[in-house]
Amino acid sequence: MSLVGIVLVSHSAQVAASVAELARELAGGGAAAPVAPAGGTPDGGLGTSSELITTAAEAVDQGAGIAVLADLGSAVLTVKALLAEGDELPQGTRLVDAPFVEGAIAAAVTASAGGDLDAVEAAATEAYGYRKV
Template identity: 55%
Template sequence: MVGVVLVSHSAGLAAETAALARGIAGEPVPVAAAGGTADGGLGTSFDLVEQAIRSVDRGDGVLIIPDLGSSVLTARLLEEAGRVMIADVPFVEGAVAACVAACVGGSLAEVLAAAEEARTYRKL
């Protein structure tokens, strides 16, 4: 199963988004929150993101969904072609779509495509 890592400047935002995505997609989906700094502040931690990638990697690839700014730069440092990819998608909608696609057995490319489709979701 493809793993999903949510990288945010806020530990709370990352954790709650992971909980929402897991609640919608189902418990077996490997999703990890990598939010904030190691000391609990706002920011992005290379080490936390790297640990999150390892924790969800089941051998089918990992999709990283960053929120903005330095989280994108940190994710780019950890990107590995064909194994660890970054999705440029809306944070919450992309996370839910990616986790649902992962939970039904989608490949890394399919999970990325599902997350990218979240850009077109309309609310009204």
């Protein structure tokens, strides 16, 4: 069974990798959806890289779609530019408007449970409503 892949785009390689690890661990048990970080620049600096995003998307592509979550500003713009190109990212790649950490966890849990791309997007987006008080 192919699962929806998840790409986490951050300005920081450490942030992207840490959130990816947390999402994978909390999704736990059974078949885990592929989650890949795409943080920082190829030289290790802060920023975003279309090359790293493309590589991460190819790594998680199982043919069921890819949910991309981005942290802020230029990360969102870089993903939008790649999507506008039309052939830079695998077919079925979608930018998801969701909070980065909570959305990533919700996406990973739903994808690991076999949810399709629409369900993964819905779960991640619903994370905007999580109340902490």
